[in-house]
Amino acid sequence: MTTSPVETFDFDVALSYAGEDRKYVQAVAGLLQERGVRIFYDEYAAAELWGSDLYTVLDEVYRKRARFAIVFVSRHYVSKPWTQHERMSAQARALNEVSPYFLPVRLDGSELPGLRPTIGHIDAQTTSREQLVDLIWQKLSGAPGATNPKPPTLRVPRTPDQHRELLAQRPPAWEYLLWGGVLWQRRDTLEAKWRDHELGYASRTGQHYDNQQAVTFLQNSLSDLSACPPNVLKMVSPEVQERAFGAPGEPGNADLIEHIATRFVGIYEQMMDVAAALRGAGVSGAMSEVMEATAQLADCPLREIRAFIDQVVAELDAVPEKIARGEAPQITMELILTMDSAALKNQSKKLKQATRRLGW
Numbered sequence: 001m002t003t004s005p006v007e008t009f010d011f012d013v014a015l016s017y018a019g020e021d022r023k024y025v026q027a028v029a030g031l032l033q034e035r036g037v038r039i040f041y042d043e044y045a046a047a048e049l050w051g052s053d054l055y056t057v058l059d060e061v062y063r064k065r066a067r068f069a070i071v072f073v074s075r076h077y078v079s080k081p082w083t084q085h086e087r088m089s090a091q092a093r094a095l096n097e098v099s100p101y102f103l104p105v106r107l108d109g110s111e112l113p114g115l116r117p118t119i120g121h122i123d124a125q126t127t128s129r130e131q132l133v134d135l136i137w138q139k140l141s142g143a144p145g146a147t148n149p150k151p152p153t154l155r156v157p158r159t160p161d162q163h164r165e166l167l168a169q170r171p172p173a174w175e176y177l178l179w180g181g182v183l184w185q186r187r188d189t190l191e192a193k194w195r196d197h198e199l200g201y202a203s204r205t206g207q208h209y210d211n212q213q214a215v216t217f218l219q220n221s222l223s224d225l226s227a228c229p230p231n232v233l234k235m236v237s238p239e240v241q242e243r244a245f246g247a248p249g250e251p252g253n254a255d256l257i258e259h260i261a262t263r264f265v266g267i268y269e270q271m272m273d274v275a276a277a278l279r280g281a282g283v284s285g286a287m288s289e290v291m292e293a294t295a296q297l298a299d300c301p302l303r304e305i306r307a308f309i310d311q312v313v314a315e316l317d318a319v320p321e322k323i324a325r326g327e328a329p330q331i332t333m334e335l336i337l338t339m340d341s342a343a344l345k346n347q348s349k350k351l352k353q354a355t356r357r358l359g360w
Contacts, residue, residue, distance in 0.1 A: 007145040013136060014040040014066035016086040018076035021107055024124070025072055026251065031133040033172070037140065038147050040066055043251070044170040055085065062089035067145050068100075069093070070136065072124075073115070074107040087112070099144065105132065155317045157181035158188075167254060173319050175245045175252030176331055180316040182261035183309045190269055197272045197302065200279065200292070208282035211358055218287075218294060221278050225294075228271045229301055229337040235264040236335050268305045271298045286357045293347040300340040308335045 013032070017025040029041040040061050042049065049057060062069050069090035077083045091114055094102035104112065104121040111117075122132060156177050157163040163181055166174055196202065209217055234240060244260050246252040275295035283291060312333060322329040 008148050009065055009067045009145055010038070010148055011040040011061070011066040012038045012140055012147050013068045013070050014061050014090075015070050015072070016062060016077075016083060016090065017072040018074060018080050018083055020076040021072055021074050024107065024129075027129050028132060031129060032136065035133065035137060037136070044168065046167050046254070054082075058082070058086055059089045062086045063093045067143055067147065068103050068136075068139065070103045070105060071112070072105050072107055073110055073112045073121075075110045077107075078110050078112055084113075087114070091115075103136075103139070155320060156184060156313050158184060160185075170251075171320065172323050173316075173329070173331070175254075175257055176316050176319065178252075178254060179244070179257050179261050180309075180313045182258050183265060184313050186262055186265035187268065187306070187309055190265070190272070193269065193272050193276075194302075194306075197275055197298070200295075202276040202279035202295075204282065205277060205280040206282075207277075207280075209287075211284055211287060214281070214283045214287045214291075217281060218278075218290065221274050221294060222297075224274045225271060225298060228267050228274075232264060232267045232301075232305065232337065233335065235260045235267070236333055241333075268302065271302055274298065286354045290347070290350045290354045293343070293350040296343050297339060297347060299343065301337045304335070304337050308333075 015025055015029060025041070026043070029039055029044070032039050033044075069086075071077070071087060071090060090102050094100075100120075102115075102119075104115060104119065105124050106121050107124045122135060124132065127135075154162070154166050154169060154171055154174075154177065157166050158181065163178075163185070166177055166181065171177075240260055244253055244256040275298040278291045278295040281291060315331065319329045319331065
């Protein structure tokens, strides 16, 4: 005896809708995702769609890759060329299916070309989002076929491939995983610069200063260093976090999350650059120790930034498993930057010694 192989799909459902109806569909997509339903929703597939031939990819999704196509019919939906393309692909699949495949949800009373009035539908005006998700769940429970195994749980991405996969899937708390991933990856590219800083090494810059010029350069460098901590703290302020990660119940902004994480690590790099410029400047022997002592003022805040990134990544790595266990993880991000008092005393001492040697 032989049995027919079970047909497998990439998605449980593919959602087709007009951009004007995104708010409603976005809420449904979130509820489906909480149930563990594998969905094709354009916001979750940004990486796959980026640079692809959308005409071909969308045809494959709505005609081949999903167990069901859920079409959100509205006056906006019937007038858009891309939704027409998705509808035609889904209806072509439905034509060859024995069981229902094309599942319409009416957001208003608009008529959809090619959809007979006798086809059963869900009226979103009398059915809540939660009820709709329950009905989808019931439909999937009794449907033939299977969905391909879900990929491993995503954590903070350490590589570009993991980064793209996170943006493609957008699991719960993806915003924080993305932020932690950009922090980790950006910092990782600067490890050679950090090792140089730890060793007190810096290449000569080719800039040479007489004693008076060296004092001016020193003052400017101190000003640059003192401006860095406030800028770092701006990138983790509650206002910036809400704009990037979204208010409660709202999705985050991937571009803004990457931007603030890049700026955060950029300030960390700027502090190392200021220290390297101090060490690499050509100055007299009387000023060289002052330059080194001033460069060491960056040590403490740099270590605190590194420890903050390590702590954030470790905490965020545990979030997906907590969510899978039904827990509601609390994500805390606290950063305190300090200036080492011993380093400050040493810098002040070296400056006074140089001043006496120069007779100022």
